[in-house]
Amino acid sequence: MSLCQEPLRLESGMAARPQSVPGQAGVKKEEEGPAVAPSLPSLGQEPSNPDSRMAEGQSNVTGPASPVNEEEEGPGSAPEWPPQKMEEFQPLRADPVAVLTEEQELIRKRFSSRIQTFWKFVKTTEREEMAITAIEGMANSDSYNPEACAAMLNSLVQSDIPNLKRVPTIVAYIYRWLKTNTDLSAEHRLDKSLLKLAQAHPNDVVVTLLCCAPSCDRAAVSMWKVMVSSSRTAEVVLSELPCVLEDWPLHSTCTSEGESKEVFALAATRALWEIIRVPLSPQASFVVPCLFVALLVQVFCSTEQMPSKINFFWRRCRQRHHHPANPNRFAVLTVKALLCRLQLEDVVLAVERKKGWDTLLSTDTHRYAVGLLAREMHRVSRPMREGIARYLLTLFTREESHWRVPAMAFLVEILNCLETEKLVDTILQLMTSHLQSDCKEMRHLVLRGLLMLCKNPLKAKRLQGLTKSLMELLKDVDGELVELTLPVLSKVLLDRDVPIATPIALQLGEALLPLFDNDASRVRLLSIHLFGDMIVYVEKEGKRHLKTCVHQSLLPLFYHLHDENQCVAEASLETLLRATKFLKKRRFMQLLEREQPWRFSECLLSESRRTTDEYRRQSLTYLESSQESMRETAIRFIGLAGQHIRGQQEEFQNICDALVGMTNDISPSISTLADQTLHILRTAPRHRLPFRFQLLQDKLRRIWRR
Numbered sequence: 207m208s209l210c211q212e213p214l215r216l217e218s219g220m221a222a223r224p225q226s227v228p229g230q231a232g233v234k235k236e237e238e239g240p241a242v243a244p245s246l247p248s249l250g251q252e253p254s255n256p257d258s259r260m261a262e263g264q265s266n267v268t269g270p271a272s273p274v275n276e277e278e279e280g281p282g283s284a285p286e287w288p289p290q291k292m293e294e295f296q297p298l299r300a301d302p303v304a305v306l307t308e309e310q311e312l313i314r315k316r317f318s319s320r321i322q323t324f325w326k327f328v329k330t331t332e333r334e335e336m337a338i339t340a341i342e343g344m345a346n347s348d349s350y351n352p353e354a355c356a357a358m359l360n361s362l363v364q365s366d367i368p369n370l371k372r373v374p375t376i377v378a379y380i381y382r383w384l385k386t387n388t389d390l391s392a393e394h395r396l397d398k399s400l401l402k403l404a405q406a407h408p409n410d411v412v413v414t415l416l417c418c419a420p421s422c423d424r425a426a427v428s429m430w431k432v433m434v435s436s437s438r439t440a441e442v443v444l445s446e447l448p449c450v451l452e453d454w455p456l457h458s459t460c461t462s463e464g465e466s467k468e469v470f471a472l473a474a475t476r477a478l479w480e481i482i483r484v485p486l487s488p489q490a491s492f493v494v495p496c497l498f499v500a501l502l503v504q505v506f507c508s509t510e511q512m513p514s515k516i517n518f519f520w521r522r523c524r525q526r527h528h529h530p531a532n533p534n535r536f537a538v539l540t541v542k543a544l545l546c547r548l549q550l551e552d553v554v555l556a557v558e559r560k561k562g563w564d565t566l567l568s569t570d571t572h573r574y575a576v577g578l579l580a581r582e583m584h585r586v587s588r589p590m591r592e593g594i595a596r597y598l599l600t601l602f603t604r605e606e607s608h609w610r611v612p613a614m615a616f617l618v619e620i621l622n623c624l625e626t627e628k629l630v631d632t633i634l635q636l637m638t639s640h641l642q643s644d645c646k647e648m649r650h651l652v653l654r655g656l657l658m659l660c661k662n663p664l665k666a667k668r669l670q671g672l673t674k675s676l677m678e679l680l681k682d683v684d685g686e687l688v689e690l691t692l693p694v695l696s697k698v699l700l701d702r703d704v705p706i707a708t709p710i711a712l713q714l715g716e717a718l719l720p721l722f723d724n725d726a727s728r729v730r731l732l733s734i735h736l737f738g739d740m741i742v743y744v745e746k747e748g749k750r751h752l753k754t755c756v757h758q759s760l761l762p763l764f765y766h767l768h769d770e771n772q773c774v775a776e777a778s779l780e781t782l783l784r785a786t787k788f789l790k791k792r793r794f795m796q797l798l799e800r801e802q803p804w805r806f807s808e809c810l811l812s813e814s815r816r817t818t819d820e821y822r823r824q825s826l827t828y829l830e831s832s833q834e835s836m837r838e839t840a841i842r843f844i845g846l847a848g849q850h851i852r853g854q855q856e857e858f859q860n861i862c863d864a865l866v867g868m869t870n871d872i873s874p875s876i877s878t879l880a881d882q883t884l885h886i887l888r889t890a891p892r893h894r895l896p897f898r899f900q901l902l903q904d905k906l907r908r909i910w911r912r
Contacts, residue, residue, distance in 0.1 A: 337362040338375055341396075345383035352383075356395040363402040373403055373410040374461045381418045384425035397432045404439045410462050412446040413469055420473035421523045427480045437487040444481070444493040448597075450474035451500035454507035455516045471504060472516060472533055475540055476523060482543045494548065495593030501541045502579075502616075503601070503609050506572050508534040510608075534567055548590075556582045573647065576612040580619030591620055592629060602636055611647050614640070618655035622662060634659070634668050641675050646684060653679075653690035660697035669698050673710055680717040685726045692721075692732035700739055708748030711740055715755035722762040725832070727771040734766065734774065738781035741788050749788070756785050760810060761821050765828055765843075767803050768835045807843055819857070822847040826864055834873050841868060841876070845883035862887065 337359050344355040359376070370376070380396050404411045411433070419426035434440045450457040450469055457469045478497065508516075512533070520533050529536050542554050542563070557563055557579055565575035583591065598613045607613075617633055624630050637652045656672070659665045676698065679691040699706055699714075706714075718740075721733035737759060744752055763785065766778035779798065786794040797806040811818050825847065828840035848861045865887075868880035 333362055333366060334370055334372060338372060338379070341376060341379040341383065345379045345386060352395055356399070359396060359399045363399045363406075367402055367406045370403075370407070370462075372463055373407045374414040374463050374465075377403060377411050377414040378418055381415060381425055381429060384428055385423070394432070400429060400432055401436050401439050404433045404443050407462065408439075408442040408446050409459065412443060412450070413459055413461060413467055416450065416469045416473045416477065417467060420470050420476070420519065421526060422473070422476045422480055426477070430477055430481050431484050434481050434486060434490065435484060437489050440487040440490040441492055444490050444497065447474050447478060448493070448496040448500035451478070451497070452503045452601075454504055455511075455513050470516065470519060472508070472520065472523075475501065475504060475533075475537055479536075479540050479543065482540065482547050486547065491589075492593070494544070495590055496597045498541065498544060499594055499597045499601075499613075501537055501544065502576065502612070505534050505537045505541070505566055506569070506609055506612060508532075508537060509567055509572065510569055532567075538563055538566060548586075550586060553579075553582045553585065573612050573615045573651075577615040577619050580616040583620060584623050588623075588625065591623055592626060595620060595624060595629060595633065599632060599636065611645065611651065614648060614651045614655075618651050618658065621655055622658055622665075630659075630665060631668065638672060638675065641672070641679065646687070649679070649684075649687055650690060653687070653694055656694045657690065657697070660694060660701070663701070666697060666701055669694075673698055674713075677710075677713055677717050680721065685724060685729055688721065688724070689726060689729050689732065692729065692736060696732070696736050696739065699736075700743060705745035706740060706743050706748075708745060708751055711744040711748050711752055712755065714740055715752060715759075719755070719759060719762065722759070722766060723827075723831075727769075727774055730766065730769070730774050731771070731777055734763070734777045734781050738777070738784045741781075741784050753789060756788050759785055761824050764803065764807060764810065765836055765839055768839045770833050770835055804842075807846060811847055818847060822857070822861070826860075829864055829868055834876060837868070837871065837873075837876050838879060841865065841879050841883055845887060848887045858887075 340355040340358045344352055363370070377400075380400060383396070400411075415426055415429055422430070433443045451471055451474045454471045457471055457474075458466065459469070460466050478501075516533065520529075523529055524531065530539065545551070545554050560578055562575050562578040562582075565571045565578070583594070595617060598617055601607050601609060601613045614637075617636075621630070621633060624633070633655075637655050640648050640652050643649050643652070656669060659669060673695070676691055676695045680688055680695075682688055682691075695714075699710075715737065718733045718737045721729055722737075724730050724733070741752070741756060760782070763778045763782040766774055767782070769775045769778065783795060783798055786792075786798065794806060794809055797803075797809065810821060822844065825840050825843050828836050829844075831837050831840070844861055844864065848858060862884060865880045865884040869877050869884070871877040871880065
């Protein structure tokens with residue numbers, strides 16, 4: 207007869223375990239039969255009988271299967287919010303079993319001694335199977351002595367814990383015994399064994415418990431409480447939950463028994479909800495940043511999609527625990543509870559006041575809500591912030607991660623709060639690699655992050671190598687992207703005492719010139735300012751090579767002297783003065799300083815035949831400007847240029863055709879001006895002096911006027 211069976215218990219003088227009371231609420235006694243391993247249908251499988259209880263998850267136990275359903279619970283109460291004040295952590299006793307009387311202590315020692323003697327006659331390879339048989343009998347039958355079974359299992363895990371091969375089976379039977387046990391005073395009998403198993407095999411223990419009890423019934427809650435209340439096991443057990451939480455909707459893994467298991471990510475959230483409400487050890491704080499990020503990931507994923515099997519599982523959870531209708535709302539509640547556990551109620555309330563929690567529940571606004579939450583997290587401790595940042599970085603190592611954009615949004619907001627240089631450098635490298643991302647939102651976030659780094663002179667030095675990448679972005683058709691790039695580029699190039707290198711200045715000038723005519727006034731303003739600064743800060747050796755580019759800027763800058771945006775007009779005047787000084791055109795500078803722009807245009811057209819033709823062709827594009835003032839300036843300038851054309855019938859006809867098109871302009875003043883200019887050009891004398899003589903005549907006329 208087995209050492210753990212009833213006769214030994216009677217010989218020891220220990221009272222028999224109380225039988226369950228018929229009709230006791232909340233407990234249904236298992237029918238006795240052959241000792242078999244608990245097994246559950248596959249995840250999400252709906253019972254054929256609608257009234258039957260749901261079989262949740264799959265057991266990790268091998269062998270013949272018989273259905274095991276979670277305990278039917280009453281309606282319960284809705285989750286409290288805000289949660290009640292939680293207890294302070296009290297370290298778990300070395301022996302988690304309740305305080306025993308002298309007689310009970312004597313009996314326990316007697317069993318332990320007998321088990322140790324018994325093990326001497328059992329092969330090492332057979333001990334695990336014998337312990338499993340004992341715990342299986344303890345869960346399925348009253349004929350097994352629970353004290354002897356517990357002593358056998360405790361002895362096994364004390365001596366052979368590294369060599370155990372059927373940990374999932376043992377954990378499944380511990381859960382089954384706790385679920386069928388009615389003696390609440392004795393439910394901690396196996397706590398020491400559970401703690402040892404969790405410490406040595408955390409993945410097997412966590413996955414098995416989530417499979418056996420995905421909705422986290424009374425027995426599962428009891429097991430979670432034991433594991434997380436011990437400083438030795440809390441960290442390793444909680445470290446397993448983020449992996450499950452992130453893998454929406456199912457986390458796939460392989461247990462030590464070689465079986466492939468799938469676990470509901472939502473089951474881990476349900477377990478975490480219960481774990482948060484019990485005292486946690488200080489060592490568990492290391493895992494809190496990972497749990498926080500993993501919950502945010504699940505909020506996003508559960509908002510995007512809701513598979514049918516998850517939907518069915520959640521309906522059962524709602525019936526038992528009165529949770530919110532949508533899993534994403536439950537995940538948000540869990541995030542709030544976690545922050546309150548960390549005594550960050552002010553963060554929760556601040557986000558609540560700004561409607562951040564509701565915004566988090568929409569895929570369209572999720573990124574903005576994550577950024578808002580990150581800004582409020584500035585007040586948390588440095589280890590917490592840096593722990594969150596490090597865990598967010600791991601999300602970018604995955605080949606396919608649709609949560610990268612919200613992760614980047616969070617990193618951008620806490621970037622200036624990070625003090626560890628190595629961590630900042632890692633984030634900067636990550637941002638650099640995403641500057642050319644195909645995702646528009648990702649590029650915008652990266653530029654926002656770089657701009658925030660630029661505000662800190664010490665951190666801005668790390669951006670010096672990004673000049674070429676940033677200049678490539680100036681060619682993008684996205685106006686918002688260019689608008690974000692220009693101030694970053696300006697900070698990188700100008701906020702230092704080193705002159706701008708000639709190759710960079712040439713590339714920058716070519717990239718900036720087209721932006722002068724951008725539709726966005728902000729882009730026009732920033733590009734004109736940066737061009738003017740570049741002229742001043744370019745190295746002396748590069749000034750000769752930059753003359754052509756600066757000369758090409760004169761006409762666009764002249765046109766934007768008449769820009770409807772006053773800031774752009776003022777910036778154009780300032781930059782035009784710098785450009786004429788750079789080119790050493792003193793006459794041009796004097797006309798600008800005297801506020802005589804039209805005399806300035808005459809000087810432009812008087813430079814040479816080649817430049818006149820080029821200016822005329824450029825001016826034709828301004829006839830299509832959306833600004834009325836720019837179209838008016840273009841008509842006047844083209845009319846003035848037409849008077850200088852001699853013997854160029856084709857070019858003259860092109861000017862006339864362009865002006866004919868402007869006579870139908872939407873603005874009456876523009877159409878009238880075009881008609882008048884066209885009339886003057888057509889009626890002017892055709893036989894005039896050659897161009898060079900005309901220039902001489904104009905010069906003599908100016909001398910005469912003086």
